[in-house]
Amino acid sequence: AQTVTQSQPEMSVQEAETVTLSCTYDTSESNYYLFWYKQPPSRQMILVIRQEAYKQQNATENRFSVNFQKAAKSFSLKISDSQLGDTAMYFCAFMRGSSGNTPLVFGKGTRLSVIA
Amino acid sequence: DAGVIQSPRHEVTEMGQEVTLRCKPISGHNSLFWYRQTMMRGLELLIYFNNNVPIDDSGMPEDRFSAKMPNASFSTLKIQPSEPRDSAVYFCASSWGQGSGNEQFFGPGTRLTVL
Secondary structure (H helix, E strand, C coil), X not given: CCEEECCCCEEEEECCCCEEECCEEECCCCCEEEEEEEECCCCCCEEEEEXXXXXXXXXXECCEEEEEECCCCEEEEEECCCCXXXXXXXXXXXXXXXCCCCCEEECCCEEEEEEC | CCCCEEECCEEEECCCCCEEEEEECCCCCCEEEEEEEECCCEEEEEEEEECCEEEXXXXXXXXXXXXXXXECCXXXXXXXXXXXXXXXXXXXXXXXXXXXXXXCEECCCEEEEEC
């Protein structure tokens, strides 16, 4: 079974600063995908970024980027130029690769507060 | 596209009552997932369907929970009888089935409170 660990229950950052959220996972799979989802107070789950395990290049989406260390099974999220709208719960998630769709396994989340 | 639609958004019921949660996935998606979110356990999978067929229901807590997907555009999650420990936010998510690693699109969730 796969497990996802987010060791930082809460974090805060000043507006316009950079913050990094940590995530580690455990799996024996060789083919898998990693995700970061954002859950603002509205509770809507929103995809932030996606990484294929077979790609060495780190994924980026505008102000969001990841540091994917496959050997260390680490998948951290960096948010640059933090904005008040980034305040949310952030969930790291693992998806096993397959010929079809498979479920997400989530970490417990990190609550991020962006302070003006 | 309207996105994944869930109803009701909020449900308050008394212990022992039957509860039915509904989900309409995004048109064209052929995978549907039911997740439950609680403070204690976080987000966990209950059951998922591919092409309307249940693939893994090992996350369903007990026989009080059942889920159906009679067609590609509708799914239900039923709890009978409900208990206070079932209080949680229930999410439905859908994804497109070609290849793997596809993004799952979540509905707004149903907040269930069992008194």
